[in-house]
Each structure stands twice: as C-alpha cells, then as structure tokens.
Amino acid sequence: MTSMTMNSLRSVLQSLPENAGEAIVVEHFSNPLLEALGFQPHEIYPQYPMGDRKAVDKAARKTIGNDIFLHSGSNPYLLLELKGRNCNWANNSAPYQSTVHQLKQYLLAPNCKSVQWGIITNSCHIQLFRKHGKVVFPATRCLPLNLEKVDEIVASIRKKIEKPAKALTVTIYNNKGGVGKTTTSVNLAGILTLLGKKVLVIDFDPNQQDLTTSLGLSLSDGKVLSALTNRDIELQNAICSYSFAIRNRNKDAEVKFDVIPADRKMANKADEILKDKIPKTGARILHRKLEFARQKYDYILIDSPPNWRFFSKLAVYAADVVLIPTKHNNLFSIENAATAIKTFIPEIQAEKADGTPVALPIFFNGERTTDPQLTVAQKEIQNIIKKAREEDRFDLLPYFFSKYTKAHPDCDIPKIPSYVNIASSAFSRVPAVYRDRTALEYYKDLVKEYFLI
Amino acid sequence: MSNPKDIGHLMHLYLDEIDPGKGTEAPEFLIKASAHLLNQKGGRNWVPIIVRETSEDCYELIGNSFIYAVAEEAGLERVWCVIADDSQETAEISQILAGETIPKINLSKASRDEIKAALEYLIEQPSSPIKSIQLATATNRIDEAPRQYWKTFDPITNLKCGITKGKKLDALKQIFYLEPQPLPDVITDISLLQAMTTTDLKAMAKKRGISGISKMKKDDLVAALSQSP
Incomplete structure (x- = not known):
C-alpha cells in the first residue's frame, strides 16, 4: 500500500508540465502530496479561510472521533501553501522569502491557533515549518524535489508531522558576556512555569555556574560530563528540581521546574580536552542527549556561555531557536548579536541540516533607556544592517527590527526595562518573577511577545 | 444623493458649493503656511478633498477638511474633489484614512498584540493622561480580564494597572469600543x-x-x- 502511494506521487511529479503554473500545481500535486502525508480526502479543506478575505490553499487535519475536518473546518493541524513552477525558489530568492512570509502570516492567524505545521511547495522545492506557540521555525531546509528524492523527502516530512516534539528548545546566547543571559533564562523558566508550562532549564556555562548559584542549587558532580562523553549514560540523571511556594489568595501553591545544574567537573576544562572525548561531529551531542526531554517538556531553555567555543556551539546546535539578549547602551553586544546571526548560527545550520537553529529578533535587556540613547542605538543598528547587506549580502533587518516595512519603518525593539528587583534577585536564590509583581509583568510581556499565543 | 456616474471621479468643484461640515482643528500656522505654499507652487490641490453630493450642485465634505481650510485660506475658487457615495461607512473610513479620526478596536475580542499597540499609541500621545501607566502591566491585566462580557469600561479601574476613573478611563474610550457577549447562565470560570x-x-x-x-x-x-x- 505504501509503495503504491509512493509510486503515485512520483508519477504525479513526472506528469506535471515543465512550467506548471500555480493552478496546475494546486489541482494536480496538492492532494496526492497530502495523501502521501497521511491525510484522506475528507481530511483536506481547500481554500481554508483566514478571515480578512484571505485563504490558504489547503488545510488538513485527521478525523477526531466524529469530527470530520472537511465538514466542521475546526482546529486545522497543517497548512499547505502552493505556488507555480515559475516561482523560482533557489538561493533564498525574493519569491521564496515572500512565500515564507505569507505562510507565517497564515500560521499566526487567529483562527489557526491549533495549527502545528506549515508546508510551502511549488513542486520543485518543498519546505516544512513548525509552529510552537507563537514561534514559527523551519523543520526542514528548503529541499529540491526531483523524481529520485520525492518519496524519501515526503516520507521524512510525514514522520515529522506524525510525531511533533512537544518542546521548543530555546538557547539564550550572546557571545558578549554580561548582557543578562542568566537573568533571562531564570526568569523565563519562572514565568513559563507560572503560566502552566513544563520547563527544563539547563545551566550550560560550567565556568560561571551563575544560573545554578542564583537558584541556590548545588553543582552537578560529573553527571553532565559523563552523559556527554559516554554513549550509554543518560542526561536525565543530572536533573534537579527547583520549587517555590507561592502565596496566592490565602492558598499556598507550589511551582516547580526542572534544572540541569552546571557541572563542576566541566569547569575550567579547556575545550580541547573535551573535544578529544567527543567525536569530531561532536556539536550534536547535547542535542542528541536531550531527545528524552523533547517529548516531556513544553520548553527547554539553555543558558549558554559567552564566546564561540565548544560549549556554546553545543548549546546553539541543540536549539530550535536562539534568543539573543543585548544592551542598547553596549555597542559590542549589538555587534556580537549581528555576528551570531550572520556567521555562527548559519555555521551550525549547515552542520545540522534541518533548517534550525534560527535566531529570534533581539531584545534590549535591563538598562535604563532614554529616547536620545535609543535613537543612537537605532542609528548604530541601521549601520550594522547596511554593512551586512553590502559586505555579506545578509539581511539582518528582520532580526533587529521585526516590525519594519518599507512603508512603515518601525524601529521598535522589545525591552525588559531596568528594574532593581530583577538585578538583585540572584542574592535571594529566587527568580525575580516570583518575588516581585512588576518583574512578573515585564517577563510575562516578554514571553507573550515571543512565545505564547 | 451622489449621481452614481460621478462616484469615484475627480471633479473641480466650486469651494462655496461644498459644506465643510465640522471643519478642521489644525493650528492656524499650518493652514496659513500651507496656503501660502499652495499659491506659490501652482495653486492646485493634488491631494483631493473627499465629498458627497447632497443635492444638485451641493456637496458635503467627508474627508480631508484640512485641505479645504487651506484652499479657503489660499483664496482658491475651485478645488479638486473625489466624489464618494452617501454611505455612513464611506464617511467613516474616509476620515480614518485621512488621519482625521482615530480608529477604534473592539476590546471584547481584540488580540493581546492589538491591545498592546493601542495602549502604546495612547501612552505616547503628547500630554497623554495615561502617560504614567506601565504598558506591560496594563496590557497583561486587560488582556487576561473577562472583557468579552464587559458592558462598560468600568471594570478596567479594578485591575490595579493605574487606570482610574475620569480622564484616564475616558482616554481609553478613544481607542476601544465594546461588543459584549451575553453572560452565560452558568459561570464556572x-x-x-x-x-x-x-x-x-x-x-x-x-x-x-x-x-x-x-x-x-x-x-x-x-x-x-x-x-x-
């Protein structure tokens, strides 16, 4: 049965006219593709309305009980946007980017809250995107489709959409130190837990160990190191639990999240020593060891060390998305964010070859800001963007000014304002969001901006 | 009634045949200086006034009242106008597109992002009465409140986000309106x-x-x- 479907998809591709337009691709390619992905005809809804007069080409969802998607149209699971073969997608072309943009807008439409996957294809290329909360990121690269590969590629996409990872893995990284990576990690863990999410936070900076210390936990004694260097030892062994009692309307409630503390045995080890124990392709080791956690947690947060050495590479490799805190009054932190986005992250993308990790737009962390200072920062950023465009042909704009369009050059960047209780919280061994109402509101705003629908 | 065949067309109408309605609140400087420049730079209003026809050769302004005031100040006998239809919707959207009225959003079902953008707009207005409120806090509290059932804006004053009755609450009415759902018979939320x-x-x-x-x-x-x- 499976081979029959495969054959038919291959023959469908074979029978498409060489320069099939969008209508032909929609008519002849989309349903065989969706069927090869496991959807029956009554589980596919054509021209699924998005409100505001727009519609995505196809939406799909498996039947749940008596709820047939074609009949109810409720709770779509996957969106498919198609283009014609004349729409050239090679080399990150403008038509490719505009299709990705279109899909992202559909995925984030108010009536698509239940959607977890988006696919774009013009029958020459195909790309799968994952939606986790508010975050949309690639789940494959933009893959060329040819007769030899089409079955294999579609089968691998089917495998992914049938078993989505529960967790979003977020690495908090900036190669500049002192921008508040640890404060961000701790408070994100705190607020996401408070909002009912299951969270694992990893202190992956063995030299500073700040996250572990700021939660009052003890360091790991070799458990992380041995999990990373021995194929039979699980990282699970290193997990501790952090809990905090919250007083709420006379009732006590306990909030709890899991932590992998920094490993004292990894401190001050030169990267090279570890590199010997971990094979050449070693950057993937943390990612692989976190396999168990991706079905268990809603969020895995990794507090990465600064610099761009072995540990930070492991941390960035393990990520779906990279969150980059910066300081508006620290030019280096902004320049380093640009370097991470245009050099380091693509380096890992090339190695990992599944489209991830991708950078989230930057945010300004915890400094008092005045309007003139912000203007200076915006000017600097505009220079950095211009330089990257000219020298590296890399478009940094969406990572710095995510709301910017030509008609409306909006240079707004999200910020966590300076707030004394956030900074001083480390001394009390409690995340600021649990001690202070205002800190809680700031971080809730941040997670709703970036992560939660 | 606008003649259907004129709708959407550009016409060069006599200024004194157009009723300017409630006029513009633009400062005198802007009107006088613009009128002076208009006369210097050819005397043609390339940005038209939006009008509708009320009876034969009688028109009513529905959008761009600033340009009407400038044309009047410049002493133009005729102005270029776009003829719109008579509907109330057209009048409303023309004024919004001309930037003369502030669009409102339905707070009963607005998204969090929409609420945040609206509040941010209001906070950043010069001498805004809600200048001192915390954007993050106000957004979170309003978004999480059972606003789909609110019949008035008063519950906002109980959210402890710095918005009190009077000027602050009234400011919010410039950007929000309510279309409440009826309360369910049995509430368990x-x-x-x-x-x-x-x-x-x-x-x-x-x-x-x-x-x-x-x-x-x-x-x-x-x-x-x-x-x-």
Whole structure:
C-alpha cells in the first residue's frame, strides 16, 4: 500500500508540465502530496479561510472521533501553501522569502491557533515549518524535489508531522558576556512555569555556574560530563528540581521546574580536552542527549556561555531557536548579536541540516533607556544592517527590527526595562518573577511577545 | 444623493458649493503656511478633498477638511474633489484614512498584540493622561480580564494597572469600543467569578441552589460556583 502511494506521487511529479503554473500545481500535486502525508480526502479543506478575505490553499487535519475536518473546518493541524513552477525558489530568492512570509502570516492567524505545521511547495522545492506557540521555525531546509528524492523527502516530512516534539528548545546566547543571559533564562523558566508550562532549564556555562548559584542549587558532580562523553549514560540523571511556594489568595501553591545544574567537573576544562572525548561531529551531542526531554517538556531553555567555543556551539546546535539578549547602551553586544546571526548560527545550520537553529529578533535587556540613547542605538543598528547587506549580502533587518516595512519603518525593539528587583534577585536564590509583581509583568510581556499565543 | 456616474471621479468643484461640515482643528500656522505654499507652487490641490453630493450642485465634505481650510485660506475658487457615495461607512473610513479620526478596536475580542499597540499609541500621545501607566502591566491585566462580557469600561479601574476613573478611563474610550457577549447562565470560570462582586456571586449561588451562602466569603463562593452543576 505504501509503495503504491509512493509510486503515485512520483508519477504525479513526472506528469506535471515543465512550467506548471500555480493552478496546475494546486489541482494536480496538492492532494496526492497530502495523501502521501497521511491525510484522506475528507481530511483536506481547500481554500481554508483566514478571515480578512484571505485563504490558504489547503488545510488538513485527521478525523477526531466524529469530527470530520472537511465538514466542521475546526482546529486545522497543517497548512499547505502552493505556488507555480515559475516561482523560482533557489538561493533564498525574493519569491521564496515572500512565500515564507505569507505562510507565517497564515500560521499566526487567529483562527489557526491549533495549527502545528506549515508546508510551502511549488513542486520543485518543498519546505516544512513548525509552529510552537507563537514561534514559527523551519523543520526542514528548503529541499529540491526531483523524481529520485520525492518519496524519501515526503516520507521524512510525514514522520515529522506524525510525531511533533512537544518542546521548543530555546538557547539564550550572546557571545558578549554580561548582557543578562542568566537573568533571562531564570526568569523565563519562572514565568513559563507560572503560566502552566513544563520547563527544563539547563545551566550550560560550567565556568560561571551563575544560573545554578542564583537558584541556590548545588553543582552537578560529573553527571553532565559523563552523559556527554559516554554513549550509554543518560542526561536525565543530572536533573534537579527547583520549587517555590507561592502565596496566592490565602492558598499556598507550589511551582516547580526542572534544572540541569552546571557541572563542576566541566569547569575550567579547556575545550580541547573535551573535544578529544567527543567525536569530531561532536556539536550534536547535547542535542542528541536531550531527545528524552523533547517529548516531556513544553520548553527547554539553555543558558549558554559567552564566546564561540565548544560549549556554546553545543548549546546553539541543540536549539530550535536562539534568543539573543543585548544592551542598547553596549555597542559590542549589538555587534556580537549581528555576528551570531550572520556567521555562527548559519555555521551550525549547515552542520545540522534541518533548517534550525534560527535566531529570534533581539531584545534590549535591563538598562535604563532614554529616547536620545535609543535613537543612537537605532542609528548604530541601521549601520550594522547596511554593512551586512553590502559586505555579506545578509539581511539582518528582520532580526533587529521585526516590525519594519518599507512603508512603515518601525524601529521598535522589545525591552525588559531596568528594574532593581530583577538585578538583585540572584542574592535571594529566587527568580525575580516570583518575588516581585512588576518583574512578573515585564517577563510575562516578554514571553507573550515571543512565545505564547 | 451622489449621481452614481460621478462616484469615484475627480471633479473641480466650486469651494462655496461644498459644506465643510465640522471643519478642521489644525493650528492656524499650518493652514496659513500651507496656503501660502499652495499659491506659490501652482495653486492646485493634488491631494483631493473627499465629498458627497447632497443635492444638485451641493456637496458635503467627508474627508480631508484640512485641505479645504487651506484652499479657503489660499483664496482658491475651485478645488479638486473625489466624489464618494452617501454611505455612513464611506464617511467613516474616509476620515480614518485621512488621519482625521482615530480608529477604534473592539476590546471584547481584540488580540493581546492589538491591545498592546493601542495602549502604546495612547501612552505616547503628547500630554497623554495615561502617560504614567506601565504598558506591560496594563496590557497583561486587560488582556487576561473577562472583557468579552464587559458592558462598560468600568471594570478596567479594578485591575490595579493605574487606570482610574475620569480622564484616564475616558482616554481609553478613544481607542476601544465594546461588543459584549451575553453572560452565560452558568459561570464556572474561576477568573471570571473572581472579577465579579460578592453580591452578584451570592445571587448566582442562590439561583444555583447552593446552601450555606450567608456564611460564605468571596473565595468560598468562587470555589462553590466553579464546581460544574
């Protein structure tokens, strides 16, 4: 049965006219593709309305009980946007980017809250995107489709959409130190837990160990190191639990999240020593060891060390998305964010070859800001963007000014304002969001901006 | 009534045949300086006035009243106008597109992003009455409140986000309107129950036939009512 479907998809591709337009691709390619992905005809809804007069080409969802998607149209699971073969997608072309943009807008439409996957294809290329909360990121690269590969590629996409990872893995990284990576990690863990999410936070900076210390936990004694260097030892062994009692309307409630503390045995080890124990392709080791956690947690947060050495590479490799805190009054932190986005992250993308990790737009962390200072920062950023465009042909704009369009050059960047209780919280061994109402509101705003629908 | 064949067309109308309606609040400087430049730079208003026809050769301005005022100041006999249809919707959208009125959003079902953008706009207005409120806090609290049932804006004053009755609350009415859903007969949602007054909760508990109401405090009432009947 499976081979029959495969054959038919291959023959469908074979029978498409060489320069099939969008209508032909929609008519002849989309349903065989969706069927090869496991959807029956009554589980596919054509021209699924998005409100505001727009519609995505196809939406799909498996039947749940008596709820047939074609009949109810409720709770779509996957969106498919198609283009014609004349729409050239090679080399990150403008038509490719505009299709990705279109899909992202559909995925984030108010009536698509239940959607977890988006696919774009013009029958020459195909790309799968994952939606986790508010975050949309690639789940494959933009893959060329040819007769030899089409079955294999579609089968691998089917495998992914049938078993989505529960967790979003977020690495908090900036190669500049002192921008508040640890404060961000701790408070994100705190607020996401408070909002009912299951969270694992990893202190992956063995030299500073700040996250572990700021939660009052003890360091790991070799458990992380041995999990990373021995194929039979699980990282699970290193997990501790952090809990905090919250007083709420006379009732006590306990909030709890899991932590992998920094490993004292990894401190001050030169990267090279570890590199010997971990094979050449070693950057993937943390990612692989976190396999168990991706079905268990809603969020895995990794507090990465600064610099761009072995540990930070492991941390960035393990990520779906990279969150980059910066300081508006620290030019280096902004320049380093640009370097991470245009050099380091693509380096890992090339190695990992599944489209991830991708950078989230930057945010300004915890400094008092005045309007003139912000203007200076915006000017600097505009220079950095211009330089990257000219020298590296890399478009940094969406990572710095995510709301910017030509008609409306909006240079707004999200910020966590300076707030004394956030900074001083480390001394009390409690995340600021649990001690202070205002800190809680700031971080809730941040997670709703970036992560939660 | 606008003649259907004129709708959408550009026409060069006599200024004195157009009723300017409520006029513009633009400062005198802008009007006079613009009028001076208009005369210097060819005397043609390339950005047209939006009008509708009320009777033969009688028009009413529905959008771009600033340009009307400038043309009048410049002493133009005729102005270029776009003829619009008579509907109220057209008048509203013309004024919004001309930037003359502030668009409002439906707070009953607006998304969090929409609420945040609206509040941010209001905070950044010069001499805004809500200048001192915390954007993050106000957005979070308003977004999480049971606003789909609000019949008035008053519950906002109970959210402890710095918006008090009077000028601050009135400012919000410039950007929000409400289209409330009817309250369901049986409410079990805890956050919704907590937002209600104890008197209302007692009345509901009585209706549901819950016993021992008189001794119950608010939290007890919420706990009892949140159990599905």
